[in-house]
Amino acid sequence: GDIWWCIFTSICRLPPRCRKTHLTAFLCPLDAQPTDAEREVWEQVDLVLKDARGVLDELQAYKGAGQEIREAIQNPSDEALQEAAWAAVVHLVGKLKKFYQFSQRLEAALHSLLGPLTSETYDDPTQHLEREQALAKQFAEILHFTLRFDELKMTNPAIQNDFSYYRRTLSRMRINNTPAEGENEVNNEMANRISLFYADATPMLKTLSDSTTKFVSENKNLPIENTTDCLSTMASVCKVMLETPEYRSRFTSEETVSFCLRVMVGVIILYDYVHPVGAFSKSSKIDMKGCIKVLRDQPPNSVEGLLNALRYTTKHLNDESTNKTIKSMLQQQ
Numbered sequence: 435g436d437i438w439w440c441i442f443t444s445i446c447r448l449p450p451r452c453r454k455t456h457l458t459a460f461l462c463p464l465d466a467q468p469t470d471a472e473r474e475v476w477e478q479v480d481l482v483l484k485d486a487r488g489v490l491d492e493l494q495a496y497k498g499a500g501q502e503i504r505e506a507i508q509n510p511s512d513e514a515l516q517e518a519a520w521a522a523v524v525h526l527v528g529k530l531k532k533f534y535q536f537s538q539r540l541e542a543a544l545h546s547l548l549g550p551l552t553s554e555t556y557d558d559p560t561q562h563l564e565r566e567q568a569l570a571k572q573f574a575e576i577l578h579f580t581l582r583f584d585e586l587k588m589t590n591p592a593i594q595n596d597f598s599y600y601r602r603t604l605s606r607m608r609i610n611n612t613p614a615e616g617e618n619e620v621n622n623e624m625a626n627r628i629s630l631f632y633a634d635a636t637p638m639l640k641t642l643s644d645s646t647t648k649f650v651s652e653n654k655n656l657p658i659e660n661t662t663d664c665l666s667t668m669a670s671v672c673k674v675m676l677e678t679p680e681y682r683s684r685f686t687s688e689e690t691v692s693f694c695l696r697v698m699v700g701v702i703i704l705y706d707y708v709h710p711v712g713a714f715s716k717s718s719k720i721d722m723k724g725c726i727k728v729l730r731d732q733p734p735n736s737v738e739g740l741l742n743a744l745r746y747t748t749k750h751l752n753d754e755s756t757n758k759t760i761k762s763m764l765q766q767q
Contacts, residue, residue, distance in 0.1 A: 468568035475546050479572045482536075482543040486579040489536050492529060493583060498592020499523050503599050523600045530597055531620055533583075534628045537638055540576060541645040547573050548649045552660040574668070576642070577700030578693050584636035584747075585739035594632055601625055636747045639700070643707040643747070650708050658708065665705040666719035672698035673721065676728045688736075695732065698725060699740045703747055712750025714760055726763045 468476035499522035506512075506519035547569050587593060604625075620628065634640045650661055672694050675681045685691055702720055706713035713720050726744070729737045745764055750756065 469566075472550065472566060472569055475550060476568050476572065478546060479543045479569075479576075482539050483572060483575055483579070485536065486540075486575075489533060490579065490582055490586070493533065493586045493590075496526070496529065496590060496592065498590070499526055499596050499599070500592055503595065519599070520603060523596050523603070526596050527600045527620055530593065530628060530632065531624070534631050537631065537641045540580070540638065541641050544573070544576055544642055544645050545649055547576070548646065548661065551664055552653075552656060554656070554660070570668075574693075574697045578696045580638040580642055581696035581700050581740065581743065583638045584743065587632070587637060588635060588739055588742065597629060597632060601629065636743055639703055639743060639747050642700070643704060643749075646704045647707050658710070662705055662709045663719065665701040665708070668701045669698055669705065669720045669725060672701070673725050673728055677724070677731075691732070692736065695729065695737065695740055698728070699743055703743060706748045706750050711755065712753065713748065714750050714753065714756040716755070716757070722757075722760050723763065726760065730763070730766075 499519060502515075502519040502522040506515045509515050550566055550569055551573060600620075631637045631641075646661070650656075650658055675694055676691070676698070682691075685694075702713050702722070702725060705718075705720060709718065711717060714722055729741055729744075741764065745751065751761070751764070
């Protein structure tokens, strides 16, 4: 995401009305370094982001225990098959627990970034994004991770199947007083929380949305615009980068395009949760038609997960006040 970040901060320096017409020289350092004041937060968040890559790799490689579960269910009296299915599922539930616990670390990381990025230190959000580049870049990386995690989760039904088999088997073992190794892994209360987490279509986004909402309600002395303007500025700059050929041509790979799209969708969803009337209303500072058009202009199979996130994870899409054109643009398959 380094070239992406370089273009992003360069566009940020321009007044909004000039962002498409006055193409800017790229002045930023590729590697945004934290200032002394930012360092403590940056280092905490950096530890989380270092582990994020491994979480995505593990989720991508998650194959599930579908075959073992099917064989165990079809042959209920075959003890060896029951044990094989249980062993396979216990191992996988360890991974699902790890992903869930990582979501809690991610929530804490986001919380610690929102403080400095929305503080009263500067007059407008662009200055925050420009002058606190190292933290703003980490915020973008958290959003990228979140959308990518949820894309992978949405297309992997094995996750919920494995977990519900684990819970069914565990409760049967309890009824029969059979000691269950693996029960120590996930106690009943933890199992309930994990179950609730994966029941959501986009669990990581839900975690971040709840965290941002909580941040705003805990900081009532902070004008809500400090948060919403930061989010809408990021959405606007991402949209300009994607729809302006002169910027887009500088992206070195399709992965950079995907990164930018995920950040754009992530900030839209957070804005929709935090803003009193959401991202889809007339008074929203986000050009939703423009953002959806940018998504629609990509190869269809590459953005379906992001369109689904806007369809199913936003809070205000189905409000009466939402523009009909925006609804139909999103509903087109």
